[in-house]
Amino acid sequence: MNILVLHGPNLHLLGKRQPEIYGHQTLNDINTALDQFVASSSFDVTLKILQSNHEGELVSIIGEHIDWADGILINPAAYTHTSVAIRDALSTVGLPVIEIHLSNIYAREEFRHHSYVSGVAAGVISGFGAYSYILALEAMIHILGPKLTNHKDIV
Numbered sequence: 001m002n003i004l005v006l007h008g009p010n011l012h013l014l015g016k017r018q019p020e021i022y023g024h025q026t027l028n029d030i031n032t033a034l035d036q037f038v039a040s041s042s043f044d045v046t047l048k049i050l051q052s053n054h055e056g057e058l059v060s061i062i063g064e065h066i067d068w069a070d071g072i073l074i075n076p077a078a079y080t081h082t083s084v085a086i087r088d089a090l091s092t093v094g095l096p097v098i099e100i101h102l103s104n105i106y107a108r109e110e111f112r113h114h115s116y117v118s119g120v121a122a123g124v125i126s127g128f129g130a131y132s133y134i135l136a137l138e139a140m141i142h143i144l145g146p147k148l149t150n151h152k153d154i155v
């Protein structure tokens with residue numbers, strides 16, 4: 001199964017960016033943890049991991065993967081709260097989407113409580129720091145596993 005992992009704006013600065021909110025792990029640490037999870041999975045998973053600070057670029061990337069990806073994990077970062085375009089791109093490709101946040105957006109400022117993406121997501125994982133990404137990957141494998149036949153072993 002092919003899973004596209006998208007990191008939105010400012011996430012390239014994780015580790016330095018407000019560590020009291022987002023933790024000390026860098027984006028590279030998170031990506032390495034995802035790769036390690038995949039390596040230990042009994043499913044045949046291929047990840048493609050990309051980061052962009054630009055809304056239009058994220059929209060283009062989502063569209064370009066319509067035929068490649070079986071599912072999308074996305075932390076839209078600040079665009080969560082503003083972007084109809086990213087929501088529309090996700091609905092357009094029609095793939096299962098899991099929305100990820102490091103912080104618990106519902107325990108923060110009110111403007112973070114609304115997400116344009118949640119309405120087109122299979123689910124949302126928010127508040128577990130870097131581990132949110134692993135939980136989301138596990139959830140995506142849970143969604144896709146039974147639909148696809150190329151897993152190495154049935155567990």
Ligand code: DQA
Binds near residue numbers: 077080101102
């Ligand atoms: C975030 C939460 C957003 O509100 C914020 O704009 C981010 C990161 C998170 O992962 O907790 O950039 O998506």
